[in-house]
Amino acid sequence: MTLEFDAVVVGAGHNGLATAVHLASRGWSVTVVEKASAPGGAVKTAEATLPGFRHDLYAMNLSMFAGSPFFASHRDGLLKHGLELVPSRDGFATAFPDGTWLGVSQDIETTTARIAALSAADARNWRALMDRFGREAPHIFALLGAELPSRAAMGAVWKAWRALGVAGVADIAKLVLSSPRAFLDAHFEHPKVKAMLGAWGLHLDFGPDVAGGALFPYLESCACQSFGMVFGRGGADTIIRAMTGYLRSLGGDIRLDAPVEAIEIEGGRARGVRLASGERLIARRAVVANLHPKGLAKLVAGRAGDRRPSDFAAKTAGFRAGPGTMMIHLALNGPAEWRAGADLGRFPYVHLAPDFGTMGRTYNEAMAGLLPAEPVLVVGQPTAIDPTRAPEGHHILWVQVRVLPADIRGDAAGAIQARTWDEAKEAYADRAIALLETYAPGLSAKILARAVHSPLDLERDNPNLVGGDSLSGSHQLDQNFLFRPAFGWSKHRGPADGLFMVGASTWPGAGTGAGSGFMVGKRLAGEARPAR
Numbered sequence: 362m363t364l365e366f367d368a369v370v371v372g373a374g375h376n377g378l379a380t381a382v383h384l385a386s387r388g389w390s391v392t393v394v395e396k397a398s399a400p401g402g403a404v405k406t407a408e409a410t411l412p413g414f415r416h417d418l419y420a421m422n423l424s425m426f427a428g429s430p431f432f433a434s435h436r437d438g439l440l441k442h443g444l445e446l447v448p449s450r451d452g453f454a455t456a457f458p459d460g461t462w463l464g465v466s467q468d469i470e471t472t473t474a475r476i477a478a479l480s481a482a483d484a485r486n487w488r489a490l491m492d493r494f495g496r497e498a499p500h501i502f503a504l505l506g507a508e509l510p511s512r513a514a515m516g517a518v519w520k521a522w523r524a525l526g527v528a529g530v531a532d533i534a535k536l537v538l539s540s541p542r543a544f545l546d547a548h549f550e551h552p553k554v555k556a557m558l559g560a561w562g563l564h565l566d567f568g569p570d571v572a573g574g575a576l577f578p579y580l581e582s583c584a585c586q587s588f589g590m591v592f593g594r595g596g597a598d599t600i601i602r603a604m605t606g607y608l609r610s611l612g613g614d615i616r617l618d619a620p621v622e623a624i625e626i627e628g629g630r631a632r633g634v635r636l637a638s639g640e641r642l643i644a645r646r647a648v649v650a651n652l653h654p655k656g657l658a659k660l661v662a663g664r665a666g667d668r669r670p671s672d673f674a675a676k677t678a679g680f681r682a683g684p685g686t687m688m689i690h691l692a693l694n695g696p697a698e699w700r701a702g703a704d705l706g707r708f709p710y711v712h713l714a715p716d717f718g719t720m721g722r723t724y725n726e727a728m729a730g731l732l733p734a735e736p737v738l739v740v741g742q743p744t745a746i747d748p749t750r751a752p753e754g755h756h757i758l759w760v761q762v763r764v765l766p767a768d769i770r771g772d773a774a775g776a777i778q779a780r781t782w783d784e785a786k787e788a789y790a791d792r793a794i795a796l797l798e799t800y801a802p803g804l805s806a807k808i809l810a811r812a813v814h815s816p817l818d819l820e821r822d823n824p825n826l827v828g829g830d831s832l833s834g835s836h837q838l839d840q841n842f843l844f845r846p847a848f849g850w851s852k853h854r855g856p857a858d859g860l861f862m863v864g865a866s867t868w869p870g871a872g873t874g875a876g877s878g879f880m881v882g883k884r885l886a887g888e889a890r891p892a893r
């Protein structure tokens with residue numbers, strides 16, 4: 362029997378689920394087909410080490426989701442299906458090798474006092490930057506929520522011009538083009554302030570001197586100051602559990618362990634999908650692919666009589682991955698005790714990225730194919746804000762190792778001989794934990810169990826994470842905005858009529874904001890002007 366739906370969504374990442382939820386809420390019959398045995402893609406939570414220890418395998422910070430138009434539109438349905446967000450007034454901090462720390466908390470007086478202890482000028486500049494953010498944020502977020510190019514995007518620029526003037530729009534343009542170092546040097550004088558803010562560049566793939574890298578540190582830092590940070594109760598997968606529950610309640614359907622082998626195109630129009638099992642699912646109105654463009658190109662390859670699939674494959678063949686990521690999950694019998702002081706234990710994110718010199722070296726080594734001598738670490742402390750993630754008295758750490766090569770050509774420290782990730786990952790995790798131990802002495806003795814997921818493991822679990830690239834495609838300027846995933850393909854139209862693309866590889870890119878999924882859901886539901 363061949364089943365028919367209005368829409369078939371390929372991939373149960375949060376963007377595919379956002380499209381599915383929105384369409385189902387508008388009366389469409391929808392099925393989501395997912396190759397993995399659990400939904401969520403890069404948002405999954407599992408007992409990766411020991412029973413009772415719930416680790417966010419990938420994304421942990423849900424601030425983008427909490428601030429998203431998708432959440433604003435579907436809030437009631439999601440809350441009804443169990444969504445529980447945990448806000449944190451303490452956001453992110455950097456620990457420094459001299460035993461000090463600096464961090465951003467939602468109370469501006471607190472943050473400013475910390476900065477003022479280093480530089481009175483920087484404390485004034487921080488307040489000035491927050492004022493600027495207040496003026497610019499509505500315009501920047503309006504642009505991030507619009508198709509590019511589109512009338513809505515032009516409207517956002519027009520409104521920005523009316524509100525901020527030419528000079529104000531030029532300031533935003535300059536910010537968008539700047540490297541983290543150029544932007545932060547222009548605004549602050551103390552190296553610790555710059556390092557604390559610039560570390561966000563390496564969450565994407567921006568070493569300190571890469572053009573285009575200033576925007577994310579600006580947005581993340583200022584948003585954290587304004588709104589705090591947001592996490593999931595019991596795990597980041599609270600959004601996935603809520604979306605899947607809500608979708609099912611609306612009559613939608615999710616099939617797991619169901620890899621799609623081909624998207625069927627007839628007469629230039631996507632008609633449905635063929636699963637690896639041989640089963641076919643017909644899509645009467647749309648096929649929505651929550652896929653990396655190279656994955657999508659494979660699924661539409663070889664369709665005779667239509668040049669669009671091969672044009673698409675050619676245009677996206679050069680879509681570059683960002684550097685890889687390794688995840689280390691630790692189950693602990695006590696909290697990390699930071700040399701910099703117990704207050705640091707309240708921060709959900711602690712960066713070990715002490716200065717631009719270290720960040721630049723690490724980035725360059727990874728880009729040259731070397732295992733960095735000193736990794737940059739994002740140390741997540743989920744149990745600081747959500748004790749339900751571990752048995753009483755116990756803790757977990759979420760350690761994201763940024764940035765790493767997909768293919769190992771050597772070791773910048775000259776110590777690790779292995780050249781495959783399966784052989785190198787435990788030794789490299791030892792290096793990361795040894796570094797962490799210098800900031801949190803005694804940590805190693807508290808580790809009950811650890812799970813190490815190399816860049817290759819990330820890609821094995823989710824083919825969208827090519828080479829362990831957490832962004833599903835570099836976010837540098839030549840692959841962002843009109844160029845994501847390629848010029849001419851930025852508006853979420855796939856290489857056939859009725860075929861749409863969502864996900865981190867498409868505008869507005871990576872993160873848990875469900876931006877592309879919601880844009881496409883609204884467009885298909887006739888609530889947004891169709892992109893031409």
Ligand SMILES: Cc1cc2nc3c(=O)[nH]c(=O)nc-3n(C[C@H](O)[C@H](O)[C@H](O)COP(=O)(O)OP(=O)(O)OC[C@H]3O[C@@H](n4cnc5c(N)ncnc54)[C@H](O)[C@@H]3O)c2cc1C
Nearest residue numbers: 372374376396402403420421422621831864865871872873
């Ligand atoms: C380690 C890590 C940490 C991160 N941390 C954060 C964070 O803290 N905060 C944040 O905002 N963002 C974070 N991100 C980024 C964010 O998680 C991702 O950008 C986002 O979740 C991607 O969502 P997506 O909708 O593009 O789909 P994906 O999550 O990529 O999911 C796509 C799904 O499609 C499935 N699929 C692929 N091919 C097929 C096929 N042929 N047939 C069927 N199914 C298929 C995959 O199995 C997958 O489940 C992180 C990412 C990683 C990897």
